[in-house]
Amino acid sequence: MAHAMLAPMLDILEKLIGFDTRSSESNLPLIEYVRSYLASYGVESTLIPNADGNKANLYATIGPSNRAGLCLSGHTDVVPASGQPWTVPAFQMTRSADRVIGRGTADMKGFIAAVLVMVPRFIETAHACPIHIALSYDEEVGCLGVRGLLTHLVAAPVKPLACIIGEPTSMQVAVAHKGKRAYRCCVQGLAGHSSLTNLGVNAVDFAAELTSYLRRTSNELRERGARNAAFVPPYSTIHTGRLSGGIALNVIPDHAELEFEIRNLPDDDPDAVVDTVRIFADQTLVPEMRQVHAGSSIKWEQLVDYPALSDDPASAWLKELACAAANSPTTRTVSFGTEGGLFQEIGVPTVVCGPGSIVQAHKADEYVTLAQLSQCLDFMESLAARNGEGKLIP
Incomplete structure (x- = not known):
């Protein structure tokens, strides 16, 4: 009634x-x-x-x-x-x-x-x-x-x-x-002609590697991370929602962006996940990029943060x-x-x-x-x- x-x-x-x-x-x-x-x-x-x-x-x-x-x-x-x-x-x-x-x-x-x-x-x-x-x-x-x-x-x-x-x-x-963290990662490489890939730093390639690392980390959370059956899904997740870069097929892209989020269980620490991803970016990807161009970088911007x-x-x-x-x-x-x-x-x-x-x-x-x-x-x-x-x- x-x-x-x-x-x-x-x-x-x-x-x-x-x-x-x-x-x-x-x-x-x-x-x-x-x-x-x-x-x-x-x-x-x-x-x-x-x-x-x-x-x-x-x-x-x-x-x-x-x-x-x-x-x-x-x-x-x-x-x-x-x-x-x-x-x-x-x-x-x-x-x-x-x-x-x-x-x-x-x-x-x-x-x-x-x-x-x-x-x-x-x-x-x-x-x-x-x-x-x-x-x-x-x-x-x-x-x-x-x-x-x-x-x-x-x-x-x-x-x-x-x-x-x-x-x-x-x-x-x-x-x-669950809580949520969301970030934008801006990858800065070096442009050039696509016939001379050895002289450029393909920002899209490195953004894709970072995306792949996020996927592997998400799989780790699903397979070996904390679980709580009260939630659907019952584990913390990582999701890449946007990946962009490049201006033409025959141009080495010097800029790419990806946006990803972490949705963590109440008892999971999102800082631990973020630290892992940052270490991979800073200690693996950036040094490789800078072997070709010292000005290469991966910069982070936090978009969302609520507990x-x-x-x-x-x-x-x-x-x-x-x-x-x-x-x-x-x-x-x-x-x-x-x-x-x-x-x-x-x-x-x-x-x-x-x-x-x-x-x-x-x-x-x-x-x-x-x-x-x-x-x-x-x-x-x-x-x-x-x-x-x-x-x-x-």
Whole structure:
């Protein structure tokens, strides 16, 4: 049965989808809408802007501001829709029989809409334990924006006692995910005529050797590395996603680039993998290149770095709370990354639970079902009710 607040929630979701908050664009129109919405209920918001002032995190507290409470967190940015075969306008919510379609419906404006529509209910019940609302920017490009918010929380008189991040988990409680490192390697060689390969340094060749080494290292992790059956796949992985170089067949390429990522299990150290790859590049490939041209090099640029979310035994009470509110007795892990590991790093126990499926995220005609949105509202109602009874946080 649809939740009584589903219709007003959809009205809010429609407004949120209408804001083009691709990571390349400003999220300020959405943030200002949320701040105004919260202010209409007497809830003040703090904005934590980026260096350019064109994006901002939002942090608000419902209830006593001098106490640590439960944080409901989500990111406001979405991935691009251009080049995908959408059958409806991507930044306009389309209502269908059993779902709503639009960029961000699942990832993750549906959750944000559920939080916002429940604000009056949270105000009624958050007398002893506050509800914190945290909205970030630039999650989709490496969990960048939330770091400023977390710096603000670390310096604040109180920070949340726990956090629920509403990424799409089909309203199942996720307690762990892998971490991610991503790098761009720029290989600089020496150009020349392809008939005189002995006089040049083929940057594509050396980039390909580095790619092959990454593949061998990935195979080592799969065959002899740590394993955790809770994850799919149950080992840390390395993936090369882009390899480019060269301008013409008869020209020795003097520049090539490759981009790769490491997705590590919570108990695996990504630094160990990176160090191994750097040693191979610096001690094997670069010396060989410089035998021909002293100016040859392999330069590294880090693109993404966020930690894994660990299943922390100390947060057992949070898992029990989230599972009870979600009416789901079991927990799970997820393959995608979230801001959860960063919250965990500052001492805030975190789980992930939100409406929709990650299978639908980032695709054309992204959608979330009405049933999932209703379940999310039931989840929020359960949290509010427990808070009113003084049973939200032990």
